[in-house]
Amino acid sequence: xxxxxxxxxxxxxxxxxxxxxxxxxxxxxxxxxxxxxxxxxxxxxxxxxxxxxxxxxxxxxxxxxxxxxxxxxxxxxxxxxxxxxxxxxxxxxxxxxxxxxxxxxxxxxxxxxxxxxxxxxxxxxxxxxxxxxxxxxxxxxxxxxxxxxxxxxxxxxxxxxxxxxxxxxxxxxxxxxxxxxxxxxxxxxxxxxxxxxxxxxxxxxxxxxxxxxxxxxxxxxxxxxxxxxxxxxxxxxxxxxxxxxxxxxxxxxxxxxxxxxxxxxxxxxxxxxxxxxxxxxxx
Numbered sequence: 001x002x003x004x005x006x007x008x009x010x011x012x013x014x015x016x017x018x019x020x021x022x023x024x025x026x027x028x029x030x031x032x033x034x035x036x037x038x039x040x041x042x043x044x045x046x047x048x049x050x051x052x053x054x055x056x057x058x059x060x061x062x063x064x065x066x067x068x069x070x071x072x073x074x075x076x077x078x079x080x081x082x083x084x085x086x087x088x089x090x091x092x093x094x095x096x097x098x099x100x101x102x103x104x105x106x107x108x109x110x111x112x113x114x115x116x117x118x119x120x121x122x123x124x125x126x127x128x129x130x131x132x133x134x135x136x137x138x139x140x141x142x143x144x145x146x147x148x149x150x151x152x153x154x155x156x157x158x159x160x161x162x163x164x165x166x167x168x169x170x171x172x173x174x175x176x177x178x179x180x181x182x183x184x185x186x187x188x189x190x191x192x193x194x195x196x197x198x199x200x201x202x203x204x205x206x207x208x209x210x211x212x213x214x215x216x217x218x219x220x221x222x223x224x225x226x227x228x229x230x231x232x233x234x235x236x237x238x239x240x241x242x243x244x245x246x247x248x249x250x251x252x253x254x255x256x257x258x259x260x261x262x263x264x265x266x267x268x269x270x271x272x273x274x275x276x277x278x279x280x281x282x283x
Contacts, residue, residue: 004103017199026197033124034060048091055079055097084114094123108169118250127240128158133228141220171246179241184234188224
């Protein structure tokens with residue numbers, strides 16, 4: 001039996017989130033996502049009586065959805081082992097948490113099973129192109145100073161992979177889209193401080209266990225400024241937020257047409273001449 005690869009140190013992630021709360025968390029991304037989630041949910045013209053927030057590290061989502069759903073399940077659980085009974089939820093939401101799950105396909109299946117028929121899953125997570133500037137700067141600095149690259153920024157999934165995972169998990173009408181957020185900082189150190197206050201510092205299971213060398217850090221900051229600073233000297237950092245939504249299957253949902261059941265020909269709609277397969281059009 002195959003075992004799920006351990007990409008993230010889940011215990012360390014919990015410790016980093018606790019440290020972020022003590023430091024005074026940087027919540028600007030979560031604030032943005034929570035407000036967007038509430039706006040997206042308001043476009044769905046139905047009532048959700050019982051909802052669950054899966055792993056969001058703050059109470060932002062519950063706060064913005066107060067009055068918009070009947071009640072939230074009062075459960076604290078690991079995102080990889082959900083305690084919900086099958087068909088017990090009308091709505092499952094999550095904000096910037098599922099990117100740190102080792103078995104994301106398994107978690108998505110658990111969420112879909114926990115939803116009632118025609119229940120909705122709506123989530124945002126960090127996407128694969130996030131912090132591309134920091135990745136490139138560290139890679140260049142480590143190659144130059146240390147002769148090799150160590151894993152420092154998580155390999156988050158991209159849009160197409162996540163869409164396929166929704167389908168594999170059995171969600172109906174799956175939708176994915178991207179919101180890119182560009183943030184400007186005085187220096188790469190300010191960015192790294194914010195990441196720590198987000199609880200998002202390096203938690204890879206295969207991370208290097210030795211302290212970052214001063215020379216490597218200095219060179220990383222130089223490369224970052226050379227490649228990604230504006231005319232005012234401030235550097236940019238890109239955060240990619242991937243939105244996922246899907247419904248637990250129900251007979252009332254729109255179904256794809258069976259092959260050959262179309263009532264009109266595409267060629268007629270486009271006012272063109274249909275060419276049977278195997279024939280070539282003349283020039």
